[in-house]
Amino acid sequence: MSSNTHARRRPGRRAAVAAGLLLAVGLSVSTQALAQAAVPAPGKAYAKAAAAPRSVSGFNGDPVTRVADxxxxxxxxxxxxxxxxxxLAKALRARYLTPAFAKRLxxxxxxxxxxxxxxxxxxxxRWTVSEGGNGLEVVVTLTFGGGESPTVRTDLVVELEPVSGDVTDIRTASAG
Incomplete structure (x- = not known):
C-alpha cells in the first residue's frame, strides 16, 4: 500500500484536525475582536505607540532621569x-530649580x-534628554512645530548642582 492509501483510510482524522484548526483560529479571531471592542481606539497621537510597545526608564539619583522628569x-x-x-509649572520650578537660578531665570x-x-x-x-559632557550637565532637545508649520529644534544645556541635583542654569547649546 502506498501512503496515499493510508491517508484515504483515515479521512475522519484529517477532517477533525482541520475542524480543530478552524475552530482555534475562529475563537482567536472572535476573542481578539471582543478584546479590541472593549478597548477604546487610540487617538492620532498614540497611533505610533500602538504599533510597537514603548518604555521609559530611569533611576533615582541619575541626572538624566531627574531632568527628564x-x-x-x-x-x-x-x-x-x-x-x-x-x-503646577510654578511648583515644579520651586522643586527643581535652585532659588538663585529661579531669580536669574x-x-x-x-x-x-x-x-x-x-x-x-x-x-x-517632543523632547529628548541625554547625557552631557560631564556628570553635571544634561542636554535637552526640544522640538517645536509640526503639521503644516516648520519643525524647529532647540538644544539646551541644563546644569545641575552636585549635591542636590537641582538646576543651576539653562542655556542654549550654542551659547557656550
Whole structure:
C-alpha cells in the first residue's frame, strides 16, 4: 500500500484536525475582536505607540532621569488639554530649580518675553534628554512645530548642582 492509501483510510482524522484548526483560529479571531471592542481606539497621537510597545526608564539619583522628569512634567503642565496649569509649572520650578537660578531665570524671562525653562514662547511637541559632557550637565532637545508649520529644534544645556541635583542654569547649546 502506498501512503496515499493510508491517508484515504483515515479521512475522519484529517477532517477533525482541520475542524480543530478552524475552530482555534475562529475563537482567536472572535476573542481578539471582543478584546479590541472593549478597548477604546487610540487617538492620532498614540497611533505610533500602538504599533510597537514603548518604555521609559530611569533611576533615582541619575541626572538624566531627574531632568527628564522635570521637563516631562513641565511640558505637560504648560500644554494641559484644559489650559496651562500655571500652579503646577510654578511648583515644579520651586522643586527643581535652585532659588538663585529661579531669580536669574525670572529676569531672563522679563527681558526676553519667553519661558526660560523652554527658552521659547510656545510649548514643544517632543523632547529628548541625554547625557552631557560631564556628570553635571544634561542636554535637552526640544522640538517645536509640526503639521503644516516648520519643525524647529532647540538644544539646551541644563546644569545641575552636585549635591542636590537641582538646576543651576539653562542655556542654549550654542551659547557656550
Amino acid at each position: 522635570f521637563y516631562g512634567a513641565y511640558v505637560d503642565a504648560k500644554d494641559a488639554a484644559e489650559g496651562p496649569d500655571t500652579a 525670572a529676569l531672563w524671562e522679563r527681558a526676553n518675553g519667553a519661558d526660560g525653562v523652554l527658552r521659547a514662547q510656545n510649548v514643544p511637541v
